[in-house]
Amino acid sequence: AKNAKVNVLNGIKEGEPSYQWKLGSWNRGRGYPKLCTFYQDRFVVAATDSKPNFIWFSRTGDYPNFGVEKVEGTITDDSAITLPVINRKMCEIRHLVPANDLIILTSGNEWIVRGDKTITPTNCNLKTQTQRGALSCEPQFIGNRCVFVQERGGTVRDMGYSYESDNYTGQDLTLFVKTLVKGHLAVTSAYAQDPDSIIYYVRDDGQLNCLTYIPEQKVYGWSHFVTNGKYRYVESVAEGEQDTIYFVVDRVINNKSVKCIERSIPLYTEDNSDVFLDCYVKVANSIKTDYINAPHLVGQMVDIVIDGQQMPSRVVPPTGVIKLDGKANVITVGLPYTTKIKIPSVEQQINDGTLQGRVATVSRVVLRMYKSFGGKVGRTFDRMDDITLPPNELFTGDKPVILPKMGINYSTDTSICIKHSDPFPFNLLSITRIVEIGGGLRDVPGL
Structure with a gap:
């Protein structure tokens, strides 16, 4: 296009030609930043459609301001910074991870902006670390290590500073469980620090891989979840003394595809009445009843537990109301798993x-x-x-x-x-x- 709508600034006369103009880095045509974080009191954004390998730092303490100020011809230390991540492959920036250093994960390699000194326009330099590449699945920063999914093959790696090499190094955490990641990619992830330090990865086929990650004890244990449906998203929420995991699950209920938001119960509680079922509903009444409503499980074969005793499995009728053989105070109905x-x-x-x-x-x-x-x-x-x-x-x-x-x-x-x-x-x-x-x-x- 040869025509553009512009804002006329001071010093430029309307109707007179001028070369003192410039298109902004972000707009509808060039795209807007896809990533953001805060680092050293600057708002940091990165990766537009037209410049997928660029990073922009705002002015110090002035987050919406990406301008540059000069005093006696010298750029001030608090001015905004534009930083291109340039190498031979011109990889796309995938993640910004603020730590002691600003960790930058791209589609082909990993970089840092050193944080041992205050970042200014004159000393903001990039330093390459490893040549692995990161998938779009969000990384997790645990302790002093960054755990991310590798671009090629979906391998999970960690990355942390090593005094011996004065560089960031890491290891393949899926070395002995390649059957869990071969042919599959991780879509999203969440980290539950308490009680067991577990990272949850939703795979592209709707199944779930879980990594128990305790690096100080050299514990890297994997498990694998499947359900009567497909996991689509996972998130961790701090609740009391533990982190609770929430899932978005696609299920087929009464011949219809529905999305269920499901909450996992805490793994360790003093409540001995807890049961372990998928997509379950639980009612606790002071007065005994002989039925329970489970409309979200119509047509499904479910397990039933009443007052701590397991009852025979049955199919939820079209009404969604399950009539029991006797009355009970605590009734739980859900999908069984093994x-x-x-x-x-x-x-x-x-x-x-x-x-x-x-x-x-x-x-x-x-x-x-x-x-x-x-x-x-x-x-x-x-x-x-x-x-x-x-x-x-x-x-x-x-x-x-x-x-x-x-x-x-x-x-x-x-x-x-x-x-x-x-x-x-x-x-x-x-x-x-x-x-x-x-x-x-x-x-x-x-x-």
Whole structure:
């Protein structure tokens, strides 16, 4: 286009030609910044459509002002700053992470603006760190480390300052769980610091990957969630002494696609009446009733718990009202799910080498549990026995379990499988396997 609507400034006469004009960096044609943060009392924005590799710093303490001021021909230290992130690939800026330094994650590499000195127009310099690239999924800054999803392959990495190299370095946190990330990308993420320091990643296929991340203890544990629907978004909200996770879930209810906003209950509470179901509804009445309304679960097969007792599963009728066989004060209805845990084979250094590749058998295990009820254990998920616990109460302590016998008990595979489908708590703290190796018994901790 050759025509443009302009604002005439002082010093320019209307009707006379002038070369003293300039198009703004942000407008409808060039686009507006997609990212923003605050750093060193400046408002920082970045990545427009026409300049995806540019960063703009506002004037110090004057956030809407991106102007430059000169005193005796010298730019003042509090003036605004325009900073292009230029390299051979001209990567798009994806994230701005304010920490001791300003961390800049692009589609192909990672940079910092050093924060050891006050940023001014004369000393605001970029320094490249690693050459990984970040996906659009938001990063999480935990402790002193930045955890982000890598651009290629969806691999999750962390990144932090190393005194040895005087540079930012990190590691691949998905090195041993490539099956969880191969062929899938993380869409969004959320971090719950308390109680267990877990990062939740929603995948593009509607499933959920969870990373327990405690770097000071070198703990990087992954789990995987699926539900009767698809996870679309996750967010963490501080509530009391714990962080509560909220999900947006696509479900098909009564042959219609609906979006449900669901809140996860706290993992650790003193309320022994908590149940564990998906998309559940709970009513607690002072006067006993014999029905519960669950219109959001019409047509679904649901589990029912009344006054702490599990009832037979049933389908929610078209009215959404479930009539019970008896009256109760506390009634909970929701979608059941199954938890599966597989503990890998034992690894132990012995006098004449390693245990790997040798035949062994696990005769029994000792499960250390906390406020738990129900569950099954076995060598495979196809052949399992119930974990016998005291009825009508949550068990805490060590529970020895003799494993069910199979056709061939001696094998190079000494893994243990645990499954839990009851709508009650199941907190497994550790597993000790009693392993027979070449005729001898050994106690081998598993968790």
